[in-house]
Amino acid sequence: MQEIVPKFESIFTVDCVVFGFDEGELKVLLIERNEEDYTGWWALPGYYVQQDEGLDPAAERILYELTGLRDIYMEQFYAFGDVDRHPQGRVITVAYFAMIRLNPLKELKPVINYARKAFWHPINDLPKLAFDHTQIFEKSLEKIRRKISYQPIAFELLPEKFTLTQLQHLYELILNKKLDKRNFRKKMLNYGILKELDEKQRGVSYRAATLYKFDRRKYARLFQKELSFSK
Amino acid sequence: MQEIVPKFESIFTVDCVVFGFDEGELKVLLIERNEEDYTGWWALPGYYVQQDEGLDPAAERILYELTGLRDIYMEQFYAFGDVDRHPQGRVITVAYFAMIRLNPLKELKPVINYARKAFWHPINDLPKLAFDHTQIFEKSLEKIRRKISYQPIAFELLPEKFTLTQLQHLYELILNKKLDKRNFRKKMLNYGILKELDEKQRGVSYRAATLYKFDRRKYARLFQKELSFSK
DNA sequence: ATATAGTGTGTATTTATTACACTAAGGTAA
DNA sequence: TTACCTTAGTGTAATAAATACACACTATAT
Incomplete structure (x- = not known):
């Protein structure tokens, strides 16, 4: 392609909307942020994609690091890239939804630090979320509503x-x-x-x-x- | 988020699968590449997203530059980010499909240079495409097949x-x-x-x-x- | 023994899907 | 002007799917 406008580079991340079904409620996994920007806010679990890492593997890795779970059903559903979605500058995120069997007997075992603050929240009573994560969550709901009607997810x-x-x-x-x-x-x-x-x-x-x-x-x-x- | 792995930055682009219906055939708009990488190959129209530009506006701009058309039905459908999808390095692309009324009387008027080589190709007889564009095209077909069954696109x-x-x-x-x-x-x-x-x-x-x-x-x-x- | 709470079952009605073939209209060519 | 060609436009019967609806069964707790 011709370079009429200059290329620029951007940070990009993967965010996961992780659904679980527990005690008769549909829940979603949120982490409490302990970092710069939206400190103390709830957010969807997400992370930077690495240089040598495809999108699907990144999503799998992030879910593993947060929950200790592997081989989970995951599907990419939308990319969010509004100019002002991140206070630090341009960050584009590719969003996945995941569905996991909540086994009440087996605790989730986060592999890295920030996941210690991960909790399940009923989807009908979500707190305000950091960044555009509320929007991302809403979109994921739309997607699984449609999908459940024609595939056995x-x-x-x-x-x-x-x-x-x-x-x-x-x-x-x-x-x-x-x-x-x-x-x-x-x-x-x-x-x-x-x-x-x-x-x-x-x-x-x-x-x-x-x-x-x-x-x-x-x-x-x-x-x-x-x-x-x-x- | 904690920076356990270093952030890195990536180039990203938008690619468009533009459908048109003409002479009883369903066609897709391809450009012949005149640039480094896959020179002379057919490819989906696509371009770098600019620093201060959201994804949807980028897709609209790119379509406009290629066809002179505005206010076209467009929808983002998938992000492609395999590590090796681009020979120059890590390039993530967000793919859109668009549908336009082909008015045989009115020529498409590309606004920028490389679009001179844009042609409509029947979808059943596509050439080999550059990068992973064949895969992107196939995914777009899946999407519109499903979508046409429940929405008047x-x-x-x-x-x-x-x-x-x-x-x-x-x-x-x-x-x-x-x-x-x-x-x-x-x-x-x-x-x-x-x-x-x-x-x-x-x-x-x-x-x-x-x-x-x-x-x-x-x-x-x-x-x-x-x-x-x-x- | 009985109260409780959720399981498990059938049928009639309505609505949607499918299969199927001829006549009507307009234009063209002899 | 007539015959012909090509596509438009129409209805019905058969089948399948969706819906509405209520009560007896069973395991346990008291």
């Missing part, structure tokens, strides 16, 4: 074994609307991507629900059969 | 006044499958977002078709009513 948020009611609640939270129980079960089971287990829920003081797991092989076989939910 | 590619057959052909090209004429018309007219005009097609040697136009106001009133097409 919700399973990434659930434990290996789950009940149909848990699955339905999760859909309801993400889509932000009530679904009909009988219709939901009929439809979900019809897709044929769930495997019914011989196992039941334990430790509940009412009739125990059957456990299911997501059958990735069956899903792959359907090749692009898309899910869809409206009511 | 196809109209951006058609002239103000169009026939239902033209509209159907365009859907068929983008979705890459045949649609049934009667079902298509029934469905499209049912959405209530088209305005039937008193005017007919001219200059054809067969029965002239009724012209329609897209009614933005009615569409807005439907507020998120989504289109959908399967067969």
Whole structure:
């Protein structure tokens, strides 16, 4: 390309919107900033991308450093580059969303320092966020709302074994609307991507629900059969 | 954020996948490179983002410089940042797709030099592209395929006044499958977002078709009513 | 034994999708 | 002016999917 305008170089970062589903709530992982700019504010976990590092690997690394988790479902969804989004100057960020199974028994183990202050926040009660992170979060919600309607990403948020009611609640939270129980079960089971287990829920003081797991092989076989939910 | 790894700075660019619909074909705008790296290769129009310029404005500027067109439908769809995507070093690009009405009577008027070598290429017969531009193009196709199924972006590619057959052909090209004429018309007219005009097609040697136009106001009133097409 | 709380199930109605073929209109060429 | 060519424009029946809706079952706690 011709250099009519001078090239300039910019810092760039990756920010992650990490969703988790816990105690019947949809949560997002935030860190409390301890650094220059927006000190003490909550922010999305994010970091500088390294010289020799692609975007996806950077996102994976950052998530690992914050949570100790690897092999997590992540997807890039938008780049944010407004001129004034960062007080230090021009910083462009590429945003990813991630979905992780929250295992209440297993603490997240941050690998580097600043992650000590990472906490899960219910998405309906988020504090003000640093930079344009509120905007980034909103965009991620839009994206997963659409995506959950045609691809089985919700399973990434659930434990290996789950009940149909848990699955339905999760859909309801993400889509932000009530679904009909009988219709939901009929439809979900019809897709044929769930495997019914011989196992039941334990430790509940009412009739125990059957456990299911997501059958990735069956899903792959359907090749692009898309899910869809409206009511 | 703590500076555990050194920050580094990177060049970044915007690349545009510009779609046009002409002579019954879906086309994409390519430039022939006259610069260092991939000299003589076809590439997507793209350029360096300026220091004081946001991403969306950069995309709009670049499209304007290449085509002389403004107020075009554009949407950012993905950032590409593989370490080795550019021979000169680390260059991250934010990709946009754009859709423009090709008016055969009105030539595109490039404002800057390198755009002299811009041509429209049918999407089914693209040459090898420079850098990772083939990959960028493929991703843009995926995106518009999905998007056209739930939002009225196809109209951006058609002239103000169009026939239902033209509209159907365009859907068929983008979705890459045949649609049934009667079902298509029934469905499209049912959405209530088209305005039937008193005017007919001219200059054809067969029965002239009724012209329609897209009614933005009615569409807005439907507020998120989504289109959908399967067969 | 009984109260409690969530599980699990079926059917009828409405709506959307699909498959399918001929006549109407306008222009061209003999 | 007539025959012909090409595309426009139309309806219905069959099937599939979405929706609305309510009660009996079961495990546990008291």
